Amino acid sequence: MRQNIRRALLASMSVVSLIPAHSSLAAEGIELIGYGARQKALAGSDVADSKDAMSMAVNPAGIVGLDRQYQFGVSALLPDRGYDASGPLSVVAPGNVQSGRTIFPVPYSANIEPIDAESAWGMVSYGNGGINTSYDAGHFKPPVFAPSLSLGPISAAGPLISPTLGGPFGGGFAGIDLEQEFFSVVYARKFGPVSVGFAPTLAGQALNIQGLKTLSPYSWDPYHLSDNGYDYSFGGGFRIGLQYDITKELRLGLAGATPMFMTPFGKYAGAIGDHGKMDIPADVSAGLAYDILPSVTVMVDWKHIFYSAVPAMGNPSNPLYPAMLGTFGGPGLGWRDTDSEAFGIEWRTTKQLTLRLGYNHTSPMIGSQDVTLNVLAPAISEHHIAGGFKYDLTKNSSIDFATVYAFKHSVSGPEAVPYVSFAYSTPFGAIPVAIPPHYGPGTNITASLSGLEFSLSYTYKFDTGDHSLIPTHF
16 A cells, blocks of 8 residues: 555656646636646536546545546646727726737646545646736837926926836836646545545745836835746645535535635735735535436536635725735735636547537626726636547547637726826925826726637556556556
8 A cells, every 4th residue: 555655646746747837818717617628628517526537626525436547638728818998098008908928838637546445545736727918018108297287477397107118007018927736635535425535735826027117106115016037935725525426317516625825925025915925715616417318417516716805816906005015905906706607518429439518607806996907917707618528549548638718708997096196396396286096087998808728638547456657558
């Protein structure tokens, strides 16, 4: 037994260490739909129907009774995101501004090790979500001057309020890159018709923020606001799951994860609320799976993600006053909790071929009042369709393919203008002026997101009694 554990750990960690995770296309908020080709082809609707090793990433209870197996794969994300802005703007660049960097790989791997007929353990690594935008400096935000002052014979030129180096926010090349990777060790046990699973989870995040230098007066620590390269955050939590075989054909699945409690991003303590503290939100999900025919299974899932419980994500992004960014209880991104409903169908057409279809609807987490800052993180996709197949190459080897399409979705709102103070210089002394935070009249910002995703995985199932690390046949 100890030898099997050492072998499985070595194999799993070797796959995990070879390829880091990158993520961009947001589906359920910033979390991807599914973690593996089967889940993605079903639009994330398999919490009650675990059939392969990657199911541990959602419901750790479902691995009891599955064969010893290894699975690894990669998803390619092709997002299309950007914004369109018009009116008398002062914060963002006008016009149609599209983000670059249009393809991202997201690797994943997992293995299952049965212990006996009633229990099993395994390990799983996956990219859970993230954000990426990349706006070049060619989209020019002009400098902002106060209107000229004229009081009878006295006139004064309007002072410079906001300088610019180009780019959407006037700070040059702008964007945000947030990447997340998770690694879990899973134990599951069956008690009659009920299986339960527990998965302690380690999490890592990488973050890079660029192009926000013009917002320095609004940060409590402007030296840790923007353009400091990548910073890293580490932490963890745990995931639990339950699967109940109500009848031979009908199954219920329940799963949830605690928040992943993370170390702060020190390099961006002046941008992220609570001095750079950004935990990964908790989530809960429930679902049913029903075999309407021996060869056909239909699935329905619901999932809730608690974005608003993380201050850096859930606090409103405005009003914005000087020295507020990064403070405890200060501005966040204004993200709301999301609810998603997923539907899937799997048809085992032949002994070798299985076909899958799915649909997912997710409630948007960004409202019109928070669009301005969220052009950096337009996680607003709502409707998704998915499909794919499994093909058995041999008795032991199979491949799974999936594609997910996120229909274009947009959110519009007026530009949120922060607090501004300046002074006119006149022969009789300075005349101070203060303008409170407000939404710019006649302005409109529309953030949009759509995207396409492909996923391919390979699974090897060992023969009963085969404890070798490297397969002896395929």
